[in-house]
Amino acid sequence: MKKTPLAFIGAGNMARSLIGGLIADGWDPASISVSDPDPDQLAAVGRLFGTRSAKDNTSAVEQSELVVLAVKPQVMHDVACELAATVQARHPLVISIAAGICSNDLERWLGGNCALVRCMPNTPALVQSGATALFANSAASDDQKALAESILRAVGLTLWIEDESLLDAVTALSGSGPAYFFLVIEALQEAGQSLGLDDKTARLLAVQTAFGAAKMALESRDDAATLRQKVTSPGGTTEKALAVLEEGGLRTLFNDALKAARDRSRELAKQFGEKS
Numbered sequence: 001m002k003k004t005p006l007a008f009i010g011a012g013n014m015a016r017s018l019i020g021g022l023i024a025d026g027w028d029p030a031s032i033s034v035s036d037p038d039p040d041q042l043a044a045v046g047r048l049f050g051t052r053s054a055k056d057n058t059s060a061v062e063q064s065e066l067v068v069l070a071v072k073p074q075v076m077h078d079v080a081c082e083l084a085a086t087v088q089a090r091h092p093l094v095i096s097i098a099a100g101i102c103s104n105d106l107e108r109w110l111g112g113n114c115a116l117v118r119c120m121p122n123t124p125a126l127v128q129s130g131a132t133a134l135f136a137n138s139a140a141s142d143d144q145k146a147l148a149e150s151i152l153r154a155v156g157l158t159l160w161i162e163d164e165s166l167l168d169a170v171t172a173l174s175g176s177g178p179a180y181f182f183l184v185i186e187a188l189q190e191a192g193q194s195l196g197l198d199d200k201t202a203r204l205l206a207v208q209t210a211f212g213a214a215k216m217a218l219e220s221r222d223d224a225a226t227l228r229q230k231v232t233s234p235g236g237t238t239e240k241a242l243a244v245l246e247e248g249g250l251r252t253l254f255n256d257a258l259k260a261a262r263d264r265s266r267e268l269a270k271q272f273g274e275k276s
């Protein structure tokens with residue numbers, strides 16, 4: 001069992017996805033301390049995973065070598081300032097998963113000279129199929145980078161980026177991305193039902209088709225466009241459906257959607273990152 005003492009600050013959706021994935025990968029729940037001012041959230045995580053519930057954020061960090069900040073961007077300033085003294089005394093590696101909040105703002109709030117990895121995971125981490133891009137600040141050592149990578153790799157694919165500003169694009173693509181695919185599954189299910197399939201049948205066919213397509217895209221040597229062409233028989237059914245999607249502007253819609261998410265990530269940085 002892996003026993004590096006970890007703290008999760010915030011016990012919400014993303015913390016649960018990461019903790020669930022880590023435990024499934026063999027992490028000892030007793031080495032994970034979690035804090036959250038909402039007693040229901042904290043109790044739910046303890047019940048689900050058998051992690052330790054800390055009485056507050058500071059005591060969670062006091063016992064840990066690695067701290068994952070899993071709170072909303074809106075509260076990151078207050079949480080980081082509250083933890084600054086403990087972080088300066090113990091020098092844990094700090095990992096932030098917050099959308100938008102830049103490493104230099106976070107480092108300043110934590111008291112300066114602090115090893116920091118900023119990353120953008122996604123909720124499929126819960127089933128160890130996450131995708132995470134990571135960025136390390138200059139204070140993070142190679143060993144600390146390797147530790148951060150090992151945590152996120154336990155819950156899926158990891159890759160490093162050198163240019164922190166690209167995390168806004170990563171957030172738009174893979175951070176928010178599971179929601180786009182869930183929407184497509186919902187839409188396919190509803191369309192199947194409107195053609196007469198019962199809801200269970202429509203759901204199963206939509207979900208398994210999404211899974212099969214993703215698995216093929218991951219495992220095949222062909223790119224997505226080639227795989228799409230192989231489904232599309234000339235004069236057949238797929239051709240008709242794809243023509244409707246292309247004429248409806250699906251590509252433009254996704255382009256606009258990702259731009260909107262990227263811009264919101266930039267706004268979050270401005271809105272919540274300028275505090276001293």
Ligand SMILES: NC(=O)C1=CN([C@@H]2O[C@H](COP(=O)(O)OP(=O)(O)OC[C@H]3O[C@@H](n4cnc5c(N)ncnc54)[C@H](O)[C@@H]3O)[C@@H](O)[C@H]2O)C=CC1
Nearest residue numbers: 010011012013014036038041070071072073097098099121
């Ligand atoms: N949900 C997602 O798919 C993803 C979220 N993120 C990022 O993860 C972070 C958390 O997002 P979610 O888990 O979705 O939010 P959430 O709202 O589910 O969880 C946030 C948790 O923080 C707790 N909290 C609030 N104030 C606190 C404080 N002062 N100290 C400690 N805990 C406090 C809340 O009670 C809540 O349980 C955000 O910064 C978000 O940008 C990143 C990748 C994907």
Ligand SMILES: O=C(O)[C@@H]1CCC=N1
Nearest residue numbers: 098099171175176177
């Ligand atoms: O919607 C959000 O702001 C967060 C960041 C990426 C996914 N969820």
